[in-house]
Amino acid sequence: MTGSPASPSFRLAYVPGVTPTKWVRIWQERLPDIPLELVAVSAAEAHGVLLGGGADAGFLRLPVDRTELSAIPLYTETTVVVVPKDHLVAAVDEVTAEELADEIVFHPLDDTLDWERRPGRPARERPATTADAVQLVAAGVGLLVVPQSLARLHHRRDLTYRPITDAPRSQVALSWPEERTTDMVEDFIGIVRGRTVNSSRGRRPAPAQSTDNRTGAQGARRKAAPPKPAGQGKGRRTGSGGPKGGRRGRPRRRS
Numbered sequence: 570m571t572g573s574p575a576s577p578s579f580r581l582a583y584v585p586g587v588t589p590t591k592w593v594r595i596w597q598e599r600l601p602d603i604p605l606e607l608v609a610v611s612a613a614e615a616h617g618v619l620l621g622g623g624a625d626a627g628f629l630r631l632p633v634d635r636t637e638l639s640a641i642p643l644y645t646e647t648t649v650v651v652v653p654k655d656h657l658v659a660a661v662d663e664v665t666a667e668e669l670a671d672e673i674v675f676h677p678l679d680d681t682l683d684w685e686r687r688p689g690r691p692a693r694e695r696p697a698t699t700a701d702a703v704q705l706v707a708a709g710v711g712l713l714v715v716p717q718s719l720a721r722l723h724h725r726r727d728l729t730y731r732p733i734t735d736a737p738r739s740q741v742a743l744s745w746p747e748e749r750t751t752d753m754v755e756d757f758i759g760i761v762r763g764r765t766v767n768s769s770r771g772r773r774p775a776p777a778q779s780t781d782n783r784t785g786a787q788g789a790r791r792k793a794a795p796p797k798p799a800g801q802g803k804g805r806r807t808g809s810g811g812p813k814g815g816r817r818g819r820p821r822r823r824s
Contacts, residue, residue, distance in 0.1 A: 582627030673711030
């Protein structure tokens with residue numbers, strides 16, 4: 570005797586800095602019978618988790634291999650530099666990469682930014698993670714450039730951050746293996762794209778209104794229209810208006 574099949578669930582991966590709360594809430598409202606399981610993954614692991622079946626879809630940072638994964642870009646993040654609160658950079662509203670030329674800028678192994686030329690001077694060793702790099706910034710050893718969501722994620726009271734105007738930016742996307750585009754994946758795509766429950770692109774379209782009902786309603790309105798007054802027909806004129814707009818009445822007597 571075999572056990573009963575497991576109830577369906579949807580597994581959603583997400584990388585650090587991404588907050589999927591809004592979309593998870595909508596899923597729970599629309600599909601309360603299908604549990605949604607969140608799977609936290611590092612930026613380096615996200616690609617393999619999706620391809621290996623560890624999640625049905627995921628929020629990750631571009632680029633991805635489009636020959637293996639489908640992706641819908643969602644938003645682009647501001648890039649910031651994380652500094653101690655007493656650093657000179659903290660006194661300005663924004664900086665350029667060139668203004669960091671004399672600073673040690675950490676480049677952690679899990680960096681998600683695609684630089685042609687990284688700002689500042691490199692540290693002797695690369696920190697293993699962004700979290701490790703933040704600890705070094707707090708110790709006054711150097712600075713760190715990251716997407717703004719990661720600066721918020723690793724917030725400390727003794728640190729702050731400022732935008733870098735000319736730095737590359739990180740794009741967050743919803744991604745999934747193309748060959749595993751299931752009905753549940755389609756449902757989640759619809760939620761992320763902002764489709765309503767009754768959207769024609771979804772799996773739960775609103776029932777079409779009956780043509781007969783519409784015709785019947787129109788017919789009822791036509792029947793309810795009041796009849797035209799007697800003597801008013803097409804091509805006839807009444808009152809003082811004649812065929813050519815002249816007045817009707819008895820002809821004048823010639824003098």
